[in-house]
Amino acid sequence: MQTVIERYINREVLLNWIGVTGALLIILMSHRFARFLGQAASGDIPADAIWSLMGLSTVQYLVILVPIAFFLGVLLALGRLYKDSEMAAMMACGVGPLKLYRALAWIALPIMFLVAWLSLYGSPMASQAIHQVQQAAQAEARLGVFEPGAFRRLEGADGVFYAERREADLLRGVFIQAFDGDEEIVIRARRGRVETDAAGYRYLVLEEGYRYELQPGSRAMQRxxxxxxxxxxxxxxxxxxxxxxxxxxxxxxxxxxxPEDMAEFHWRLAMPIGGLVLTILAVPLARISPRQGRYGRLFAGIIVYVLYSNLLATGQVWLEREQIPTWLGLWWVHALVLVAALLWLLRQNGGARRFLARPGEAAGT
Incomplete structure (x- = not known):
């Protein structure tokens, strides 16, 4: 059962975590949205596929965003408590680091379990769905080249297509210019439509028109x-x-x-494990004096996260190249950061004996 103080700390952390997650997600998804808009404008995907791709991309981004956002949320929440001297009052009442970790565990463990599911199962399914949506979107976009009123590039050919207007599935006033080797081909037809045969092959069927075959640099022409x-x-x-x-x-x-597949597995596993390690690190990192601003340790937290993620990325490359054994995986990176966090925590609280026996006295350190 949660105490009043634990609920209070959790509320502060949750509010900050939601705010940081929302801000980071908006920034990243805005960039992704601009990219999808560019692909839709160039005809690579149809416009109605953008929102499906955006939703699936959100699942992929959450795997990376949630751990770092929770880490920053803890730093911001505890930083405010230290700045307003609320943490000093809590410590005077016997709330030490162990009770802080107990309070954080109520929300950190469920959130990291969610990250574990997203990383191990949700994100791969989203990646596969994105691939399938893009394939279907590109197939639909190939039909979009036959939209009337503008010159459009012909996929798989060196040429352009133009139609004056569309009436249901019928194109009126069709013009095609393309090159077949050194030969230039111009086709003008009164109407045309896209048809699919029994084998599934698609054809552009033109009716009542002319085909011109020209040799560049020569007056020869065949009509x-x-x-x-x-x-x-x-x-x-x-x-x-x-x-x-x-x-x-x-x-x-x-x-x-x-080695490549095992490196991928350890990378997926690193997301929730890294989130828990960062939560442990956040408690000693967030400690500031009341005269410092609540954002004083935020920059340091970002630097720590960058170093941590770079070590994980380096370890993944070493796994792929078989420079470290598979059984070791990326556990050495987590252990390195965890040991540094525990040593920092013990140093702040006067050693292991004082940390374990009298947590309330940590306020005087």
Whole structure:
């Protein structure tokens, strides 16, 4: 059962965590939204696929954002308590680091369990869904090249397409200019439509038009009239899903056992473990004097996180290159930061004996 002080500390941490998470998510998703808008403007994806991709991308970002946001939220919450001398009053009443950790555990453990699920299962499923949405979106975007009223580049060919207007599924006033080797081809048709045969191949079927074949630099030209003329449309290559480690399930990574797959597994596991380690580190890092601002340790916290994440990234590369054994994984990075946090905590509280036996006296350190 939570005490009044524990509920009070948790409320402060939660409010700061939600604020930091929201701010960071808005910044990152704004950049991602601009990227998707650019892809939609260039015709790579249709506009109605943007929101699906945004939602799935949010799941991926939360895996990284939640641990750092919770770390910063703890720093901000405890920093305010220290600045307003509330923490000094709590310590005088016997609230030491151990009770702080107990209070933080009520919210840190459920949040990191959520991060663990997102990292191990949710994010790979989101990555696979993003891949599938992008493939479907690109297939739909290939049909968007036939939207009337503008010159559009032909996918898979060196040329452009133009149609004057659309009537249902029928295009009116079709113009195509393309190159076949050194030969320039110009096609003008009264109408056209996209059709799919029984085998699933798509064709642009043109009716009542002319086809001109020209040689650049020469007056030679061949003109032919047609009543019906079909042009096969190129199909986009499907990238292999097995080549994307970020979409693989945990059981597939463990079954494979290759250095690259094991490095991916340890990286996913590092997100929730790192969040817990950062929570332990936040308690000694947040300690300030009342004369210092509540944001005094925020910059230091960001530096610590950057160093921690860079060590994890370096360890992942070493795992892929088999420079460290697989069983060691990234645990050495977590252990290094955890030992530094515990030593810092013991130093602030006068050693292990005083820290464990008389936590309330830590206020005088």
């Amino acid at each position: 032919s009239r047609f009543e019906r003329h079909g042009l096969q449309l190129p199909e986009a290559a499907e990238p292999g899903m097995s080549d994307r480690r970020d979409t693989r399930a945990v059981r597939e990574l463990l079954a494979s056992g290759t």
